[in-house]
Amino acid sequence: MGDGEVIAGTIIGGLLGFAVGMSRAEGWYEKIENFKKRLGHLAYSKAVLPQGFINADNSHKVLFSESIHAYLLGIPNSSLPTLLRCLEIGLKKKYEEHEKKESNLRLKELIDWAEKILKDEIQIAHPLRMLRNKIHEDKLVSEQDVIEAIRHVSKILDELYPCKGQQIISVICPMCKDIHSYTLSKESCIIGNTMNLSCAVFKQGYQHSIMP
16 A cells, blocks of 8 residues: 555545544534423423422432433433333322322322322322323323423322422532532422522532422
8 A cells, every 4th residue: 555545544534533523523412402402391391399209218319300311311201101100109108198008009090099089189180180191002202291291290299298388409519519508499499490509619600400
């Protein structure tokens, strides 16, 4: 192979590498932009953060957080089953408290029970009917379906695990890296809501999105 061929090969290889790198960068840029759009849609839906449910058990926090992040990452068919699992956990606990016995009911049966027994206690009849219809559907779940499910499940869990008054959230500060606690109004604790917070150490502001 002559020097000219070596040089040409090197240039072509470099251009191919550059093209692949740009393609990967563009792919990540698109993912980041889609993530931001979904976060905006979530905030617009006004889905309340079910703080009482999340605080009740660490497994609640993990499952609910996974359901929200699956939606944000564009995986709606993974988001909805996890979200419905959170609903099942919440309804099961309410059933056991109300009936004074252990539950072996499935989610659909728990929803049927809740519609009949809890209708005067918590205002969840409409969202329960909507979610019940989603359980056995064979078609793929759309992102809009998940947005509606997040809004309804969050409302139900917030009523099943009431957490009234002001909410305390813990945030890892991006500036000093310490954990700071902030007291917020319940109305501010909307999933995806972006708030301006202040670092107690450096006395500078930063933005934080409300997430489970």
